[in-house]
Amino acid sequence: MKPIVAVVGRPNVGKSTFFNRVTKSRDALVDDRPGVTRDRLYRDARWEDTEFTLIDTGGFLERDDDPFAGHIRVQIQQAVEDADAVILMLDGKSGISPYDRDMIQMLRNVYKPVLYVVNKIDGAEQETQLADFYSLGKDNFWPISGEHGYGVPDFMDELVRVLPPSEPDEPDDMIRIAVVGRPNVGKSSLINRILGQERHVVSEVPGTTRDAVDSVCTVGEKQYRLVDTAGIRRKGKVSLKIEKFSIIKAFKSLDRCDVALVVIDAHEGITDQDITVAGYAQDRGCGCVFLLNKWDIVEKDHNTTKRYYEELRMRSKFLSFAPALTISALTGTRVHKIFRLVDEVYRQYSTRIGTGQINRIIERAIEKNEPSLHLGKRLRFYYATQVAAKPPSFVCFVNYPEAVHFSYQRYLINQIREEAGLDKTPIQLKLRQRTGRIEFGKRKKKVEFSKKKTTEYRNRKKQGKRRKK
Secondary structure (H helix, E strand, C coil), X not given: CCCEEEEECCCCCCHXXXXXXXXXCCCCCCCCCCCCCXXXXXXXXXXXXXXXXXXXCCCCCCCCCCCCHXXXXXXXXXXXXXXXXXXXXXXXXXXXXXXXXXXXXHHCCCCCCEEEEEECCCCHHHHHHHHHHXXXXXXXXXXXXXXXXXXXXXXXXXXXXXXXXXXXCCCCCCEEEEEECCCCCCHHHHHHHHHCCCCCCCCXXXXXXXXXXXXXXXXXXXXXXXXXXXXXXXXXXXXXXXXXXXXXXXXXXXXXXXXXXXXXXXXXXXXXXXXXXXXXXXXXXXXXXXXXXXXXXXXXXXXXXXHXXXXXXXXXXXXXXXXXXXXXXXXXXXXXXXXXXXXXXXHHHCCCCCHHHHHHHHHHHHHHCCCCCECCECCCEEXXXXXXXXXXXXXEEECCHHHCCHHHHHHHHHHHHXXXXXXXXXXXXXXXXXXXXXXXXXXXXXXXXXXXXXXXXXXXXXXXXXXXX
């Protein structure tokens, strides 16, 4: 793994702005309001020839009425413990705060490199503001501007100098899992249960998670990257600008994941918004697993599980292939079974089928149920091939693709599912008109293979011979 660098400091000193500049991204949410960042946010960065992982943390407040203050302190302490080097960021505009002294006191017992940075110094003429900070008892402060870049190159040179060398990198075949759902269904609690530590801030207040936060865990001999995302609400209920950004980031997390764990609050029941969130995952081509969470507080009889599964299948017909599991993130009930389902979904999700096999499947499907006529003409399926995996995607060449009814396309997908053993993954089937090249004189022209075009070509050829005679 790469060396890890944690950025800590009180709220609104510019940690996330600095984080975005160094990682060359917009992954950390930036806003004028303090307390936007709550979880630890990890991203890879590179300076010159040195690669490392940067951690953005929430603002440190030793004494505060914010209900998340205690949770954020735990996150900061965990980030410092995980890091190979720590950056304490101070605010050059507002000067020294009692919270800065508390942070320095906390870092006195850290036996790893600690670099002290004074942010919001936009030029050499403002470096005189550093004088007050020497009263904190430290000898060296680095003046920088995370927003404008002043002083950042010199500081980064010093940072990479104190970092330990990199260790072997994580495997490329790591399965990426996004944990999605509406607010307060237990996404962060589930990840904390899997990781066995308070990696994510958990609260009964909806909207606690705002960043899409990555964690790596090992189950057996396999590694998985877990992405906790902000709860996705109905568009009409998203009012705060910062929450809109969080939801956009949740969508981006779906774009880069292999399997989406769609978490549903079973105690509250299956809602339309749960199905909408699952639809977002399907639209982005993810494998899906439904998790009915909080099963420990659901009133049950011998038919409860069956009723929930039937309702889920009825309301999410477009995801009939997605497996479902009842769990409790609080007690750990059946959480260990999640990764068996994820492995099976991912195996199918990344499957490739040979051209011969897929053509035989399509051929048998057409023999069992021929497509309807189009303007009195038979629809002809010439051949099919797989063009991509993750998810399995096929192209079928037809004489009239626009005439193939969506229900017949669904029939063909179900036949592929049944015969190829792809019953737990999304499948994409696209229809294309078969094309080829025929020659007009010395110039080649791309035309469609159809009776009409072929007849025109023959008539034109006959006319040419007559003119020569």
